[in-house]
Every structure is written in C-alpha cells, then in structure tokens.
Amino acid sequence: MEQIRNEMKMEFSASSSNEGFARVTVGAFVAELNPTVDELADIKTAVSEAVTNCIIHGYEQKEGSIWIQCSTQGQQVELSVIDTGKGIQDIAQAREPLFTTKPELERSGMGFAFMEAFMDEVEIISEPGKGTCVTMRKTIGKG
Structure with a gap:
C-alpha cells in the first residue's frame, strides 16, 4: 500500500x-501518526529550540517572519524551520554544545544539541x- 504524504506550511511573526x-500546531499535525507522549514532547521541544534560534539569533529579536x-x-x-535573518557564520561551531553568540542573554548554547538529541536527523x-533553514526528521514508533 502506498504511503500518502501529508504536508502543511505556515508563516508567523x-x-x-x-x-x-x-x-x-506541529504537535497537532503529527498527532495523526499516534506518537507516544515522549515522541510528541521531543518534536515540540525541537520546534521550540529552532523557533527560538530564529527569534534570538536570526532576527536578533527584531521583526521578521518564520516559516x-x-x-x-x-x-x-520531516519539518523545516526557516528564517531570512542574519544567517550562521560557522555552522560547525554553532552546533557545539554550550556555544552561544548571545551570552549576555543567558542563552545556554544547547539549541542544536537539543534538536539533535530529540530528532533522528538535523x-x-x-x-x-x-x-x-533547519530541517529535522524523526521516525515515530521505532522503539
């Protein structure tokens, strides 16, 4: 039986x-896959981290849109969180746990580490x- 692809897109400030x-919104969308409470929490946390990165780092708390x-x-x-903000100078460095470009905001520098811990692929x-553009993938129900 062919697996049907379902998709959604949204834009917000x-x-x-x-x-x-x-x-x-993402949690409601993936609910059709019947994820466990932990799987759903993992996805929601990864979304939060990616959105927060857009706001704090991409747009530096100025106006902009997130898709x-x-x-x-x-x-x-599969989910992608996209901004048209300032971009990342050094992706490898940004992925290092505890690295932050905003220590004055008491940022933990764990955003990408959390995304990588909670999702299968980042x-x-x-x-x-x-x-x-941060694209994350996770397989629901793999154990």
Whole structure:
C-alpha cells in the first residue's frame, strides 16, 4: 500500500509569543501518526529550540517572519524551520554544545544539541545575510 504524504506550511511573526503556537500546531499535525507522549514532547521541544534560534539569533529579536514546513509520510516526520535573518557564520561551531553568540542573554548554547538529541536527523543550511533553514526528521514508533 502506498504511503500518502501529508504536508502543511505556515508563516508567523518572529515573536517569542508565537513559540507556543508553533509547538502546538506541529504537535497537532503529527498527532495523526499516534506518537507516544515522549515522541510528541521531543518534536515540540525541537520546534521550540529552532523557533527560538530564529527569534534570538536570526532576527536578533527584531521583526521578521518564520516559516515552518512539516510533512508526514508513513511514520516519518520531516519539518523545516526557516528564517531570512542574519544567517550562521560557522555552522560547525554553532552546533557545539554550550556555544552561544548571545551570552549576555543567558542563552545556554544547547539549541542544536537539543534538536539533535530529540530528532533522528538535523540538517542546517545557512548563508550569512540571507537566513537559515533547519530541517529535522524523526521516525515515530521505532522503539
């Protein structure tokens, strides 16, 4: 039987007040796969971290838009969180646990580490001055 692909896209303002909206929306979208409570929490946490990175680092808490594209096929979830902010100078460095460009904001520097811990795969594409796309994948129910 062919697995049907389901997808959604949304755009919202890069405001910390919308982080919960992004979490809940993605959580509701992937609910069709019947994830465990832990799997759902993992996905929501990864979304929160990616959205927060857009707001704090991509747009430096200034105006901007964030786009989320999410798809499911079979038990696979793929989601991308995209901004057109300042981009990442050194992706390898940004992925290092505890690295932060905003220590004055008491940022933990664990955003990418959390995304990588909670999702099966994390891909970061970024161009300084143009923005960042973080794509994450997770298979639901694999144990």
